[in-house]
Amino acid sequence: MKIGVLTSGGDCPGLNAVIRGMVLKGIEAGDHEFVGFRDGWRGVVQEDIITIPRSMVRGISKQGGTIIGTSRTNPYEGDGGGPAKIAAMLERNGIDAVVAIGGEGTLAAANRLADENIPVVGVPKTIDNDLNATDYTFGFDTAVQIATDAMDRLRTTGESHSRCMVAEVMGRHAGWIALHSGVAAGAHAILIPEQSLGMEQVAEWVQEAYDRGRAPLVVVAEGFIPAGYQEAYSDKGLDTFGRPRLGGIGEWVTGEIERITGIESRNTILGHMQRGGTPTSYDRVLATRFGMAVLDLALEKRWGSMVALSGTDIVQVPLADAVGSLRVVPQSRYDEAALLFG
Numbered sequence: 284m285k286i287g288v289l290t291s292g293g294d295c296p297g298l299n300a301v302i303r304g305m306v307l308k309g310i311e312a313g314d315h316e317f318v319g320f321r322d323g324w325r326g327v328v329q330e331d332i333i334t335i336p337r338s339m340v341r342g343i344s345k346q347g348g349t350i351i352g353t354s355r356t357n358p359y360e361g362d363g364g365g366p367a368k369i370a371a372m373l374e375r376n377g378i379d380a381v382v383a384i385g386g387e388g389t390l391a392a393a394n395r396l397a398d399e400n401i402p403v404v405g406v407p408k409t410i411d412n413d414l415n416a417t418d419y420t421f422g423f424d425t426a427v428q429i430a431t432d433a434m435d436r437l438r439t440t441g442e443s444h445s446r447c448m449v450a451e452v453m454g455r456h457a458g459w460i461a462l463h464s465g466v467a468a469g470a471h472a473i474l475i476p477e478q479s480l481g482m483e484q485v486a487e488w489v490q491e492a493y494d495r496g497r498a499p500l501v502v503v504a505e506g507f508i509p510a511g512y513q514e515a516y517s518d519k520g521l522d523t524f525g526r527p528r529l530g531g532i533g534e535w536v537t538g539e540i541e542r543i544t545g546i547e548s549r550n551t552i553l554g555h556m557q558r559g560g561t562p563t564s565y566d567r568v569l570a571t572r573f574g575m576a577v578l579d580l581a582l583e584k585r586w587g588s589m590v591a592l593s594g595t596d597i598v599q600v601p602l603a604d605a606v607g608s609l610r611v612v613p614q615s616r617y618d619e620a621a622l623l624f625g
């Protein structure tokens with residue numbers, strides 16, 4: 284079989300480990316060939332295809348980013364877009380299967396294409412860990428680890444100066460990174476997109492910690508919407524998919540804390556640091572297992588399905604299960620973390 288792979292949406296540590304797992308298993312399992320579509324769906328609609336020989340995947344499971352590039356191209360747009368053009372392109376290049384590695388958006392596109400008879404299977408990815416149908420996505424553990432390390436550092440400088448330190452992390456619709464890194468670092472308040480809060484409440488937690496002699500740490504996800512506001516903070520225009528580019532709420536939260544409490548405060552935006560660099564061993568293992576399992580999906584021609592993690596098992600689920608809604612932080616998990624605020 285000739286299998287074409289693509290990585291699409293925001294990059295994520297572990298993407299290369301998926302590609303390596305799939306290629307090595309494919310070589311082991313038989314005489315399968317692999318090609319990469321460069322920059323996600325852009326490579327599909329513009330027929331930008333490279334061969335992936337075994338030598339190209341040597342040693343890449345520890346490498347961040349993606350060796351085949353990514354983009355936010357829509358496969359239904361442009362001259363080569365849409366199922367009919369894509370089917371003809373696959374035929375011309377002798378490609379029997381498309382493996383789409385991506386988040387909710389990428390998998391929604393893959394699901395539509397599968398419904399229109401394109402031979403496509405999926406692998407879930409996102410540092411936000413907000414995909415339905417899988418217990419964990421690779422990249423999340425790495426992002427949480429990077430954020431936790433950063434917060435441990437913020438706390439020592441915060442303590443030296445008796446300041447309140449605010450750390451802004453990623454998370455457009457789901458606060459999983461904020462919740463996990465905040466709990467791990469012992470944050471005094473965690474602000475996530477799922478929970479609208481007034482700044483008076485946040486200031487109260489900060490003051491309580493300060494009054495005990497602690498340097499307060501506040502973690503805020505970029506998608507947090509303060510009480511009284513309708514949308515997440517955005518001052519950078521739109522991304523290529525037309526969504527507001529987030530980032531910057533931390534600065535506002537820091538100003539509000541300082542204004543209400545009078546405690547000197549500093550903001551740090553972790554931003555793309557969370558998406559770069561080497562994946563943790565957990566993410567390398569999960570990504571490698573996903574890569575090996577998705578090869579089986581392609582060989583078995585299970586078009587329209589994807590691999591997922593259920594407990595510790597790798598399972599097959601319909602792509603449709605991963606799209607349409609996101610897995611957000613449930614109230615019970617927030618309440619559990621909030622017991623430690625202040």
Ligand SMILES: Nc1ncnc2c1ncn2[C@@H]1O[C@H](COP(=O)(O)OP(=O)(O)O)[C@@H](O)[C@H]1O
Pocket residue numbers: 291292293354355356357358359385386387388389390391392395408409523524
């Ligand atoms: N329902 C859809 N149909 C077709 N293309 C889509 C759909 N949803 C998203 N896409 C395309 O997939 C790209 C990747 O999705 P995005 O949300 O940016 O990343 P991710 O896959 O990480 O969620 C989008 O930029 C968009 O071009």
Ligand SMILES: O=P(O)(O)OC[C@H]1O[C@](O)(COP(=O)(O)O)[C@@H](O)[C@@H]1O
Pocket residue numbers: 292293294386387388408409410411453454455522529558
């Ligand atoms: O700066 P970029 O690359 O446009 O992406 C920022 C977004 O990508 C993410 O890191 C991951 O989102 P996706 O999984 O949808 O790509 C979000 O947390 C963040 O809002």
Ligand SMILES: [Mg+2]
Pocket residue numbers: 292386387388389
């Ligand atoms: Mg998305």
